[in-house]
Amino acid sequence: MTLGLGLLGCGTVGGALVDLIAEQPGLEIRQVAVRSTTKARASAIDPDLLTTNAEAVVGRSDVDIVVEVIGGIEPARSLILAALRAGKPVVTANKELIANCGAELLEAADAEGVDLHFEAAVAGAIPIVRALRASLRGESIQRITGIVNGTTNYILTKMTEDGAEYGTALAEAQRLGYAERDPTADVEGFDAGAKAAIMASIAFNANVVAGDVFHEGISAVTSSDIDFAQRLGYKIKLLAIAEQFTDGDERKSSVGVRVHPAMVPDSHPLASVRDSFNAVFVEGAASGELMFYGRGAGGEPTASAVLGDVIDAAAALKLGGHRPIAVGGRVPIMPIDDLPSAFCVNLLVRDEPGVLAQVAGALGTNGVSIRAMEQHDIAGGNDSARLIFITHAAPERQLRTTLAAFGELDVVLGIDSVLRVLGD
Numbered sequence: 001m002t003l004g005l006g007l008l009g010c011g012t013v014g015g016a017l018v019d020l021i022a023e024q025p026g027l028e029i030r031q032v033a034v035r036s037t038t039k040a041r042a043s044a045i046d047p048d049l050l051t052t053n054a055e056a057v058v059g060r061s062d063v064d065i066v067v068e069v070i071g072g073i074e075p076a077r078s079l080i081l082a083a084l085r086a087g088k089p090v091v092t093a094n095k096e097l098i099a100n101c102g103a104e105l106l107e108a109a110d111a112e113g114v115d116l117h118f119e120a121a122v123a124g125a126i127p128i129v130r131a132l133r134a135s136l137r138g139e140s141i142q143r144i145t146g147i148v149n150g151t152t153n154y155i156l157t158k159m160t161e162d163g164a165e166y167g168t169a170l171a172e173a174q175r176l177g178y179a180e181r182d183p184t185a186d187v188e189g190f191d192a193g194a195k196a197a198i199m200a201s202i203a204f205n206a207n208v209v210a211g212d213v214f215h216e217g218i219s220a221v222t223s224s225d226i227d228f229a230q231r232l233g234y235k236i237k238l239l240a241i242a243e244q245f246t247d248g249d250e251r252k253s254s255v256g257v258r259v260h261p262a263m264v265p266d267s268h269p270l271a272s273v274r275d276s277f278n279a280v281f282v283e284g285a286a287s288g289e290l291m292f293y294g295r296g297a298g299g300e301p302t303a304s305a306v307l308g309d310v311i312d313a314a315a316a317l318k319l320g321g322h323r324p325i326a327v328g329g330r331v332p333i334m335p336i337d338d339l340p341s342a343f344c345v346n347l348l349v350r351d352e353p354g355v356l357a358q359v360a361g362a363l364g365t366n367g368v369s370i371r372a373m374e375q376h377d378i379a380g381g382n383d384s385a386r387l388i389f390i391t392h393a394a395p396e397r398q399l400r401t402t403l404a405a406f407g408e409l410d411v412v413l414g415i416d417s418v419l420r421v422l423g424d
Contacts, residue, residue, distance in 0.1 A: 006063035009070035015043035016303035093120035099194035117309035150276030188217035
């Protein structure tokens with residue numbers, strides 16, 4: 001029995017998928033919807049299969065499974081809903097759509113008794129969605145920490161290992177095709193935020209959307225930040241973090257989801273993730289610590305994840321049955337001001353007696369304690385010095401009031417940088 005596929009989109013991922021499907025027995029592409037039928041394509045797609053009518057592809061009677069790789073919210077949302085309502089399983093790599101409309105699409109899939117697959121929407125070839133929805137389904141997951149954007153990880157790797165400035169590293173990422181001409185979604189954390197929302201929704205059985213995620217990008221990270229972090233035994237990474245807080249009562253749980261640069265201890269597995277690779281670190285009550293590592297982007301790795309979902313969907317059609325993904329309702333989202341973190345603060349201060357006492361007093365008054373500290377003289381610094389300290393975990397709100405208090409001290413000449421620190 002050969003199953004027919006309707007492919008929506010034939011760009012980098014779609015083209016790679018066409019080549020992979022050609023090697024799979026029992027699967028056949030019946031038609032491909034594209035913006036232009038005359039555009040040159042790298043894949044070996046039969047030109048006769050191309051059409052600009054996506055609705056017709058979804059509606060074909062010989063299309064058993066619909067694969068969406070066009071991206072964006074619309075028309076992808078409407079096309080997927082049409083396919084699901086026609087009783088056809090759907091495979092998508094669309095992180096933006098799943099992060100914003102996933103609950104609606106999953107509800108439509110359940111109503112028709114068909115599956116919606118989206119492994120490729122998070123971390124490319126890394127099977128994190130399948131792990132969360134199946135292997136770890138009975139696990140009480142406490143925290144997910146991930147490097148889920150290859151562009152930013154490549155930039156930070158170049159800054160760390162080659163001493164490159166941010167702008168130079170970004171330009172190199174663009175030249176290699178890791179970064180778009182407009183890199184905002186990557187470098188400001190929106191891409192990682194969408195993936196964090198999807199992982200949080202599955203892991204915590206909660207409807208978390210992209211707008212719930214706090215974002216802070218890497219554009220303000222300097223080579224000096226990188227150098228100080230390395231001297232202290234850390235690597236700076238852009239992290240997507242999803243946590244669940246229960247206060248002892250699982251019925252009153254809340255979720256915190258954020259994306260921001262952070263200093264990762266050299267001893268942590270995530271510190272060794274280089275270049276454009278991705279990794280997801282999962283902490284569970286019974287399973288302990290797990291890490292998933294691999295290629296998180298690119299045509300072939302992402303197409304590999306799509307193909308895995310297509311094969312799952314094909315097996316379900318042949319054998320019958322439907323595996324719903326449990327995503328609950330809306331839950332309280334912890335504001336960033338309430339989320340605890342350790343911090344590394346880099347201060348420029350006067351080099352005179354009593355400075356440390358005043359700085360420590362401002363920290364203590366606001367409930368922030370110091371875990372480690374070091375001072376550096378500044379050559380030719382006109383009686384100034386650099387004070388760097390790492391705090392114990394404290395809510396962001398307390399750190400912000402502490403920084404405001406520093407601004408009132410005559411001995412503090414400036415706050416050069418503040419970075420969150422993974423772990424306490």
